[in-house]
Amino acid sequence: MRALIIGVGQCGTKIADLFSLVDFEALAVNTSRGDLEYLKHVPHERRILIGESLTGGKGVNANPILGREAMKRDLPLVMRKIGSIIGYEDVDIFFLTFGFGGGTGAGGTPVLAEALKEEYPDSLVVAIGALPLKEEGIRPTINAAITIDKLSKIADSIIAIDNNKLKEGGDDISKAYERINYTIVERIASLLALVDVPGEQTLDASDLKFVLKAFGSFATVGYAKADAGRIKSLSRLITRSFESEGLYLEANIESALYGLVAIHGPPEVLKAADIFEALNYLTNKIRGKQIFRGFYPDPREREVEVVTLLSGIYESRSIEDIIITAKRYAQSFMEAKEEAENKKKELLSGLPDFDDVYA
Template identity: 35%
Template sequence: MKLAVIGFGNAGGKIADRIVEYEGETGRSLCRFSAVVNTASVDLEKITHIPRQNRVLIGQTDERSKGHGAGADPELGSELTRQDRPELARFLDSVPLHDIDAFLVIGGLGGGTGSGGGPVLAEILADRYDEPVYGLGILPSRDEGGRASLNAARSVQSYTEETDGLIVFDNNAWKDGGDTIEDGYERTNYEIAKRVVTLLGAGEYDGTTVSENAMDSSDINRTLAVGGVSSIAFAETDVDQSTRRQQGLLSRVRSGGSSDGDDVDAATKVHSLVRRAVQSRLTCPAQVHSTERALVVVSGPPTELAQKGLVRARQWLEGEIGSVEVLAGDDPRPGSDVLSATVLLSNVTDVPRIDRLQEQAVDAQSNIEQQAAGRQDEISELITDDEDRLDPI
C-alpha cells in the first residue's frame, strides 16, 4: 500500500517520523508523502526524518496559541485546525494523489492538538479526495490522568466518525515499569512503526522477490473498509542461518524445491507464528472473537514462506473470529534474518480498554463539572469579608 502519512500533534508527529525512519532502515516502500502538523513550533523541531518543508505550524496567529500549542485542550486543537483549513488545503495540494492508495492520519488521543485537530484533518481529506482516510490513534496510559482519559474517549468517537477505519495503540498495555518516560515512548514508537510498516507495506514491489501470494492495497482497504476500531497482532522469530543457506542451495539445484519434510516444517512454523501473534499482546487488547474481518501478512526469507502454512493459519483464524472474511498473503524479504506474522483485526467490538477509558472519562467529566460549580462560590468566599461590608474598588 502506498500512503500519504500525516502526523498530527506531538505524539503523532514523532510516530510519523519513526515510520519514515523504519521504512528506510528496512528497505521498504510505503510512504509516498509524509508530513507533520502541529500547534507548537518547538515540537516541529524534534522531527528529523520528515522534510522541513512538510512540517506545518497552525494556530500561530491565534492569541490563545501563538505557536505554543493547544494546552491539552482538544476543543482548541479542533478550532485552530478549522481556522487554518485554507492553509492546510493549499499545503495538501502537494500530495502526489496519482501515487497513493490512502491517507494515514496519526495522533495521540490524550492531548489537545492530535486528539482535537486530527479528526478535523481527516474530515478535510475526506471532503477533498476520493482516497480512503485511515487513522492511527494512541491511547494514553492510566497514569496520564483523568483529563487525558476524557480527551481520549471523546477523540476515539471523533476519529471513528471521520475516518474509514481507526487502528488503535494502547500505551497502557505497552508500558514497561523499568522505562523512563522518554525511553518508554521511544520503545513504543518503534513497536508501532514496525507493525504499521510491515503490515501496510506488504505488496509494494521495491526490488525484492515478487510474492507468490501477493497482498496488495485492495486487500488492506477491503479489510479496513468496515470502519470502527482495529488492532494489530504481531510475532516474529529468528531464522536459523544454516537453514537459510541450506534451503537457498536446495532451491537452486532442485527443480522441485524443498523436500516434503522441509515443507511440513516450514508450514508448521508459519501456522504457529500466526497463532502466537494473535494470542499475544495486540496493539490494543481486544477479544479476537469480536473481529469482523482480518488480514494476515507473513514476511521473511522466501524459503520460509510456506503456502500450506498460510492456508492453515487462515483457516484457523476464520474459526477464531467466526467469519470467512480473512485474507492472507506473504511478503518475501530475501535479506531478512527474521520471519514475522502481522495480523490486522478489523472492527473489533469487544475492547475492554476502551470501555474502561469511557468509564474513567465519565468520572473525570463529572468531577470537572462539580469542581467548576463550586469554584465560583469558593472564590467569592475567599475575597469577600464575612459581613460583606467591603466594596471592590
C-alpha cells in the same frame, strides 16, 4: 499503493518522523514551532505550523478545544499543502497519526479527517492514535473519550495503540514512547511494504482498503518474528501474532469483522500446511470470517515475520476503560457541581441585602 502519513501534534509528528525515516511520504502538523523544529526526518517544507494566531507557536497545552480551533483556522493552508504533495496521483490511504490524550492531535485530527474525506472521497482515512497511560490522570482520558467519539463517526478505521499495554514495567517514559513508536512504525511499514508486491499469493491495495473500510470501528495490528532456524511450529508463530501479546491493544479479536495476514520469510520454512492451519483457525475465530492473506517467500531472508491486521473490532477493554472512566467522571463532576450550587443557594438564602444597615 500510495499512502500518505500525516502526523498531528507532538506524538503524531514523532511517529510521522519515523515513517519518513523509512521512506514513506510524511507530513507534520503542529501548533508548537519548537516541536516541529525538533523533528529529524520530515523535510522542512512538509512541516506545517497551525494556530499561530491563537497560540503564538507555543502549542495548546493539552487542550483539545484549542487544538480543534487551531486546525479549523488553518485548514486551507494544510489542505493546500496536502494537495501540492499529492499532485495528480491518487492517495489510497491517508494515515493520521496522533496522541489521543493531548490537545493538538486529539482536537485537530477529527477536523482534518473530515476535510480529507470531503476532498478525497475515494481515499480511505485511517486514524492511528496512541491511548493515554493511566497514570497521566483524568484529563487525557477525557480528551481521548471525546476524540474516540468524534473519529468513530468520520474515519474508516481507528488503529488505537494502548500505551499501557506496550509500555514495559520500569521503562523511563521518553524511552518507552520511543520504543512504542518504533513498534508502531515497524509493523505498519512492514505491512504496507508487502502490499502490491508481485507474486503468487499476495495482497494488493484493494485487499487492504477492504479490510480498513470498517465504518469507524477499531483495528489493531499484530506481529510475530523469529529466526527461521529456531521455528518449531510456523503455525504457532502465526497464531502468536494475533494473540494478546502480539496486539496493539486489549481486544476481543472474536468481535473482528475482517483480517489480513502477511507472512514473509525463507521459502523452505513457509510450508503451506502450517500456514493454512493457522489461517483457518483465525478465519473461524473472527465474527466476519474473512481473512486476506499474502505469502512472501524470500530466499535472502533468515527471519520469518508475520503481520496481522484485524478490523471492525467493537469489543476492546482498552477503549471501554477510557469511555467508562470518562463517563463516570462526567457524572460525578456534574453531581459535584450541582451539589456546590445547591449548597451555595442554601447558604446564601435568607441573607438580606443590608441596604438598611448603610442607609
